[in-house]
Amino acid sequence: MQIYANLTIRQKHIIWAWAFLALPVLFYGIIRFYPTGNAFLISFQDWNLLGKRTWTGWDNYIKLWNDPVFWKVFKNTFAYLLIGTPISLFLSFLIAYHLDKLRFMHGFLRMLYFLPFMTSAVAMAWVWRWFYQGVPIGLFNNMLASIGIPQIEFLNSTTNALPAVLAPAVWAGLGFQVIIFMAGLRAIPTSYYEAAKIDGVGWFTILTQITIPLLRPTIVFIVVFSSIGFLRIFDHVFNMTTNNPGGPLNATKPLVLMIYDTAFNGFDMGYASAQTVVLFLILLVVSLIQLRLLRSD
Amino acid sequence: MLEKWNGLVLASVTSAAALFASSADAVEIEYWQYFFDARVTAMEQLIESFEAANPDITVKMTHFPYADYRTKVAAAIPAGEGPDVVQLFYGWLNDYIAAELIQPLPADVFDPATIDAEFFPMVQAMKGDGAYYALPTAVRSLALFYNERLFDEAGIESPPETLDEFIEVAKKLTKKDGAGNITQVGITTGMTAQDHHWFREGLVRQFGGEPYLDDYHTVNYNSDAGMEALKFYTDLEKVHEVTASGFMDEPQAAFKAGRAGMHIDGSFRIGSLNGVRGLKWGVTELPATSDGVRSNYSSYWVNGITTKAEGEKYDAAVKFMQYITSDDAMQVWLDVVGELPAKPSVGLTESNANDPTYGPFIRGLAYAHTTKFANESAQRQVLVDLVARTDIEGQPLEDSLAVAVAEEQKILDDYYD
16 A cells, blocks of 8 residues: 555556556457467467367468469459449448438438348348249249249359349448448538539539548548458358358358358368468458558548 | 455355255266257156156256357367267267267177167267267158149159159159249259258269268269269259259258159158148158169267266266167157167167158168268368359369369368378
8 A cells, every 4th residue: 555655646547547447458358369369379270179289380371372262262252342342332422422412301211221231131131042032932033034034043153143142231231331421421511512602613523522522531431441341241141142151162252251161160270260360461451551541631 | 355355256156066066966967969949858858767767867958059069069078168978960979089078988888799780780980999989869861752732733643763753753743934934843952951962872872883982081973873873963953854953042941832842851851841831741762773772871960978977977977878879768759859760679660660751761771871071061062062063154064073073082181181
């Protein structure tokens, strides 16, 4: 007690701050950082969860480099990112831009767009999975068949399956992005628009010279947010392809699903950890690039 | 302060332990299985009669949803937190034996020679170094389910006996709409369901092949028989047009909905089909070749004693194992769960072997084979992709088969090396 009494106020503040911080630090240390560190360690080992861990050095990474499935999955993961992010960005901006101008039933429409975001991804994936089925149960194919158009293989196709799985994922994320965009639009001072109006500028110039440049922080946020989401896509793919996870012929398999499969079907924890480390590095690089873009603002 | 706190914790723990211990002098052993309503009910009945016969032993059953079961067991047992007696899928056992988590059953009580003689032969896959490591209460096999209403409608009098009849019947049961889209399949197909077993242990063997060599360490269906089996299977969709892969999402869903004339599935499907309103179904043995060759696939869940069980718990676990692999337990399991007895002495009784529902499965056990999987889901994926490549990418059967064999061999090599 004597020691405590002799401390300066500043030192006491620090001690108290750490006392309160101890809990989250401990929590993060044990729940987050310890397993993360462990994953790095396991990625250099061979472990089936049951037996002993044996040190294998870079074997898992070499195996990964030589695994054609990994490169297919790597490509898919970036396909989700590169198709999903621009489309959802464009759609959500389009919706937000027009919704912002609309007064009639504004709240109701906003709610409709936001609803899918609140829906469980699992339930949504299953409903869409059934939409995509062939005749006689699939909604889309039944509609096509009733007007005499040949059926489309949505999920049982190596070319259509990835976009088909991506569509509900984009749709589900749209609501959130619309809300963020609308907040961004509202934050632009009306004086700019008034000035533009006085100058007699057309809508296209207003859009490209005022609205979009001033939305930059919002756009960067949404891009970062949705990129990470698409890089980690799992639940939509897994639930829409449970019979043949990531199929057909790995056409829809993202990295996270490959990790899951290696770890909990193959029980090859070392290999799964190596994949996890790679995913971590991808996310790190993508986030760093995007952070850099943010900072140059 | 810290010491006081420690003391308090210690005191409460010991008093709690004392409280539980004093409730009975009985040895308590823990039993784990996955959650499936009928299995839990059957095990509760078995535990009840076991405890009545052995008042000094109590058995605590814990169950988890199937989806988490394998991971939880794999995490708990090495940590010493798990059960004394555990139910495992036969294909997982090797890993547990290698990691020394399962003890061999004592040879004085479970004499290997007696078990060899008394159980169906595929159970011998559970034997290593002259001792049995685990034993099943019940086994499963495949059979051909058929929709009786659709059979009547199509004027088919009896289910097909041979593969040729099978195709003819399937043709009569298939319906298409004006545009040629199939709206009712004659036979469901899908390597993602049970068909990969039918292909490996059924068709390949029936066409005269041996799917694997060296105790399932070498893939061997890259043969004429393998090719014929694959052609037979893919022709169902491509030539005879009696099926569509992925029809109504899942084969069993199509059959349940009455949109499929025939459906190959395991005995574990009986329970869920019984609950479907308006579905009148029958079951028969898998079709034979024209010269009468039959083959079937069998799988099972086994019970084993973990290395956690020591001393009096070990003795209790042995007694419990003895009870749940007894004839009585097998009959309970058949009556409650609908899974087939693992011993011919129980299975092939007059009433069981001629049972209209269980009979075809039980008769199938006599010619069933059990695949020793290194990684069942990965090996299944190989066959799923084998058919998908020919279906979606139009790859010739020979090429696709060669790719599949190489892929599966790689899985086996990685595992056994």
